[in-house]
Amino acid sequence: MRILVIETATAACSVALLQDGAVVAQTHEIVGRGHAERLVPMIAGLPGEGRADRILVDCGPGSFTGIRVGLAAAIGLGIGWQVPVSGYSSLANIAAATFAAQAVAGPLAVVLEGGHGEVFMQIFGPPPALSAGPLESLTPEAARARIGGMRAAGDGLRWLQFDDPRAAPHGALPRAADALLLPPELAALPPRPLYGRAPDARTLAERGLA
Secondary structure, eight states: EEEEEEOOOSSSSEEEEEEEEEEEEEEEEESSOOOHHHHHHHHHTGGGGGOEEEEEEOSSSSOOHHHHHHHHHHHHHHHHOOOEEEEEHHHHHHHHHEEEHHHSOOOOEEEEEEEEEEEEEEOOOOOTTTOOOOEEOOOOHHHHHTTSSSSSSGGGGGGGGGGTTTTTOOOOOOOGGGGGSOGGGGGOOOOOOOOSOOOOOTTTTTTOOO
């Protein structure tokens, strides 16, 4: 089975084709904004223009706009290609990549920028289960206290002034190709937004008015 992975939930924008437990092709850029403009050309540049038997997309948490861009593209392609679409969490993606790259016995705290002066944080146990604690939106002070003596990863660490040798690279962002490292149960989320907190703006459907 060939899987197209779409990653637009954070400042990173990336796509990857996975097949038989390997990465066939990938593209990864740090774009900040402009995911909608970059995503389609990225997919088109993959072998076979990204055509796959299944689509996997980052549902968040992260940027509200970025999450919606990725989900809209994934669901649209899924309808057009008549293939299933499922999701994963940006925090689980970073956790899986960090455990794979470093000797982390666990647990691991993953922290992403959350907006409004807060950060998204989730604590993961080591593979193969990669068990996940609750997703929280916390002030930097609360997140720093929660981390305590744990290892930590994610771009949200800079908001915590977390200058510690136990930290993974502070710029850690999810990559589409790293979805290969996720256990099956963490790559089978429903394809709907995982905001982490209430969005600033909501569609009529999200407000129950449509």
